[in-house]
Amino acid sequence: MSEYFTKNDIYDKNGTLLLSKGQKMTDAIIAKLKSLGSYKPEELINSDDKQRVVLTPISKAFGARMNIRNDRILEQPNKVLSTIIFESKTKPWWIYVNALANYVDWLYTHSIDVAMISLMMAVELGYRDDELLNIGLGAFLHDVGKLLVPKPIIQKPGPLTEIEMVYMRQHCELGMSSLEPFNLPKECTDIILQHHERLDGSGYPKALKGDEICRNARIVMIADAVDAITSGRPYKQPQEMEVAVKILRNDEEKYHQELITLLEKIL
Numbered sequence: 001m002s003e004y005f006t007k008n009d010i011y012d013k014n015g016t017l018l019l020s021k022g023q024k025m026t027d028a029i030i031a032k033l034k035s036l037g038s039y040k041p042e043e044l045i046n047s048d049d050k051q052r053v054v055l056t057p058i059s060k061a062f063g064a065r066m067n068i069r070n071d072r073i074l075e076q077p078n079k080v081l082s083t084i085i086f087e088s089k090t091k092p093w094w095i096y097v098n099a100l101a102n103y104v105d106w107l108y109t110h111s112i113d114v115a116m117i118s119l120m121m122a123v124e125l126g127y128r129d130d131e132l133l134n135i136g137l138g139a140f141l142h143d144v145g146k147l148l149v150p151k152p153i154i155q156k157p158g159p160l161t162e163i164e165m166v167y168m169r170q171h172c173e174l175g176m177s178s179l180e181p182f183n184l185p186k187e188c189t190d191i192i193l194q195h196h197e198r199l200d201g202s203g204y205p206k207a208l209k210g211d212e213i214c215r216n217a218r219i220v221m222i223a224d225a226v227d228a229i230t231s232g233r234p235y236k237q238p239q240e241m242e243v244a245v246k247i248l249r250n251d252e253e254k255y256h257q258e259l260i261t262l263l264e265k266i267l
């Protein structure tokens, strides 16, 4: 059965607070409000509405792709990513967001997915609002340097040659230098530079190890790897999320295992 809650604070005629916002209504409270002439049914929210999470089409599509049934998990990441995209429209780096949407077909979807997965983990880790904006923007733009890697390499339907790999691996530093003029916070740009580093030092571009890799990049590298495995590419079929988690678990010296446990818990 539906329950009803107050939409706003309710005051009597003299301006005294009778009930605060979000308070559950009972028959006794309704009777009391009626007797005071302060009962306004239009000022109540149905519990069904209260639980309904309003997601943007982008987050809805993400939830469907990732098979996430509980929209609640997406609520906060959706809010943060919508703010980031909305606010970026007035920022000088908007040209890069636009370019990501138009370069190769999967790159924008991948950017959204990595931002959403990273934000889901960051929310669970108790990140503050400003920290969420930094990791969200960094994750959203993590592959911005791929815009400077030739399309035939990005879209090659097979394994890359040694020299193509060299080009591809430059995308971290290319992304970093593309965004340099905008003075974005380090918590954000470090993600772009470090998301292909690995805890055991086997990553690139700098072969950083463990704590030399910033916390945000350690989260985004997992989101990035999970999304790469679970999505289709010109050269490979998508795999299930469980497969992705298993692969990252087997690479325990490369990825932060506690974060993988956290991701499993969320999903």
Ligand SMILES: [Fe+2]
Binding pocket: 142, 143, 171, 195, 196
């Ligand atoms: Fe990347």
Ligand SMILES: [Fe+2]
Binding pocket: 110, 114, 142, 143, 224
């Ligand atoms: Fe990526």
